[in-house]
Amino acid sequence: MITVTDLTKVYHQGRREVRALDGVSLTVPAGSIHGIIGHSGAGKSTLVRCLTLLDRPTAGRVEINGVDLTAAHDAALRTARRRIGLVFQQANLFDSRTIADNVGYPLELIGMKKAERDAKVAELLRVVGLPDSGPAYPAQLSGGMRQRVGIARALATEPDVLLFDEPTSALDPKTTDEILDLILSLKGREGLAVLVITHEMHVVKKICDSVSLLDDGRIVESGPLVEVVNSLDGRLAEALLGIPPHAPLDAGSGTLVDVLSSGPKASTPVVAHTSREVGAELNIIAGSVEHLAGTTFSHLRISVPPGTDPERVVESLRAQGADAKITDLTPNEELDA
Amino acid sequence: MILLEDTWFNNPALQKALLPAVYETLIMVGLSSLVTVIIGLPLGVVLYVTQKGGLGESRGVNFVLSSIVVNITRSIPYAILMVALIPFTRWLVGTSLGPLAASVSLAIAAIPFFARLVETALREVSPGKLDAAHAMGSTRMQSVAKVLIPEAMPGLIAGVTTTVVTIIGYSAMAGLVGGGGLGRLAYNYGYQRYQSDVMVITVIVIVIIVQAVQWSGDWFTRRVDHR
Ligand SMILES: Nc1ncnc2c1ncn2[C@@H]1O[C@H](COP(=O)(O)OP(=O)(O)O)[C@@H](O)[C@H]1O
Ligand SMILES: [Mg+2]
Numbered sequence: 001m002i003t004v005t006d007l008t009k010v011y012h013q014g015r016r017e018v019r020a021l022d023g024v025s026l027t028v029p030a031g032s033i034h035g036i037i038g039h040s041g042a043g044k045s046t047l048v049r050c051l052t053l054l055d056r057p058t059a060g061r062v063e064i065n066g067v068d069l070t071a072a073h074d075a076a077l078r079t080a081r082r083r084i085g086l087v088f089q090q091a092n093l094f095d096s097r098t099i100a101d102n103v104g105y106p107l108e109l110i111g112m113k114k115a116e117r118d119a120k121v122a123e124l125l126r127v128v129g130l131p132d133s134g135p136a137y138p139a140q141l142s143g144g145m146r147q148r149v150g151i152a153r154a155l156a157t158e159p160d161v162l163l164f165d166e167p168t169s170a171l172d173p174k175t176t177d178e179i180l181d182l183i184l185s186l187k188g189r190e191g192l193a194v195l196v197i198t199h200e201m202h203v204v205k206k207i208c209d210s211v212s213l214l215d216d217g218r219i220v221e222s223g224p225l226v227e228v229v230n231s232l233d234g235r236l237a238e239a240l241l242g243i244p245p246h247a248p249l250d251a252g253s254g255t256l257v258d259v260l261s262s263g264p265k266a267s268t269p270v271v272a273h274t275s276r277e278v279g280a281e282l283n284i285i286a287g288s289v290e291h292l293a294g295t296t297f298s299h300l301r302i303s304v305p306p307g308t309d310p311e312r313v314v315e316s317l318r319a320q321g322a323d324a325k326i327t328d329l330t331p332n333e334e335l336d337a
Numbered sequence: 338m339i340l341l342e343d344t345w346f347n348n349p350a351l352q353k354a355l356l357p358a359v360y361e362t363l364i365m366v367g368l369s370s371l372v373t374v375i376i377g378l379p380l381g382v383v384l385y386v387t388q389k390g391g392l393g394e395s396r397g398v399n400f401v402l403s404s405i406v407v408n409i410t411r412s413i414p415y416a417i418l419m420v421a422l423i424p425f426t427r428w429l430v431g432t433s434l435g436p437l438a439a440s441v442s443l444a445i446a447a448i449p450f451f452a453r454l455v456e457t458a459l460r461e462v463s464p465g466k467l468d469a470a471h472a473m474g475s476t477r478m479q480s481v482a483k484v485l486i487p488e489a490m491p492g493l494i495a496g497v498t499t500t501v502v503t504i505i506g507y508s509a510m511a512g513l514v515g516g517g518g519l520g521r522l523a524y525n526y527g528y529q530r531y532q533s534d535v536m537v538i539t540v541i542v543i544v545i546i547v548q549a550v551q552w553s554g555d556w557f558t559r560r561v562d563h564r
Contacts, residue, residue: 052472054468054471054472078474078475078476081471081472081473081474082473082474084472086472086473088468088469090465092463092465092466092468092469093466093469094469094484094487094488095488095563095564096487096488096490096561096563097487105470105473105483106473106474108483109473109474109475109479110474137563138563139563139564153473157473157474
């Protein structure tokens, strides 16, 4: 379990202060995968550097199983760092070492004997699906394979926290899915909390149990995936289950209503039912249906024709257990700006 | 070629003096190269780690070593440096004559040159690899010895090669002021006694030595380069 409290990092650029992290707090229990999502410049890389103490936070605490890393120095800090396994975007393997020696590097540091190390490395390479790559050099491997080696190396010291910094941003979609499957398969490892930092919604949808939105150094939204998605206003909901772009409506063609339903209700014809109830033809303009964390979510945008009270439509939808709200888009407003 | 063979067999200067001269040159170059690597490598590492944002950032140390020691030594022309160092050489090795004495000024001229090449080679190692080393709990010494230097090895060996070739060039000059070797042979016979055949042979031997150094340096660089 990792607990971050009020983590703040201020960089000084000449006389200017850059508050790259501003009071970040979060908790990731063992056995779960937490995603941190944010745009470029949000502070993701800074968060990774502060969590691993590659950079010292200006203020705040990083605790692993109750032990404060920020209080540790020198030898204690190096020991503490081994509690966090870090996987980089570009693997950052050592080109001068074979794959086996890359994975064995952290074991070398703790003085593990060669025979024991070899056995451990072989086991780790099996876990990441590269049992035969031990004697190869990093340059001989594909990007996806190198990332697997990076994961094996991060697992070598049996860390309590596995921290991924944009692990799939340099990979193609197919390889991305393979790596995400591997990360998911690690979820069962005893006592392991996983933290994935990314700007890809796909990564969050596929593997995360919970998610936080990092914006301008602050966590502005956070919660279990099924909760943050279940909202018509949230930015995470918008990002993960947003209405895809659609053609602007002609003026006078009606009012737009957004409808969100989840679980079993997502597969019942709530819109058709409401259509009958208010006696008007409701047209579905756009929508997305996603299966996230074992639950189906349906987010639809419908148009209510002139002459029908949109409030009645919203009431009828809500009565059926869906969430709905009138969307005040002026006809020419740019969608998904 | 017939002409050269005739020369080789008939010229007493070449018969008697060529092999000892080659030997002296190899001693001079070998010794000064060894000292240069032994001192220049750590110096280059210190230049690298003390730079701004380095593993052991230290403005003071970096300024003294980089701006004063290295840059000043490098800006003194070798011809002047070797003469200026004669008293120091005499104090250090007891004489200012012979290949051992010449090695002193050669090494002093080559150390800052090589240290800069080391610094450049180390800078080519991506910072991400050092981050990885640290995140896994390496000490600074471990990061340098187990990651930084091995990762920079192809560049370091290329740097050694360039340095040795440069030392060979300087060694001819050092020969003139008492160092001996091929430089003096060419000067004494080729220049002072107008025996141009000696000059030609000397140049050919030096070219062969340089080629051999370059070729084996390239071979080693390829051996250690797994990128
Ligand atoms: N070493 C640094 N010195 C000064 N400013 C920095 C430094 N590192 C990051 N920043 C600033 O902190 C903010 C967050 O950067 P970063 O963590 O790299 O964001 P992200 O990884 O989400 O793109 C940016 O405004 C960036 O310019
Ligand atoms: Mg970044």
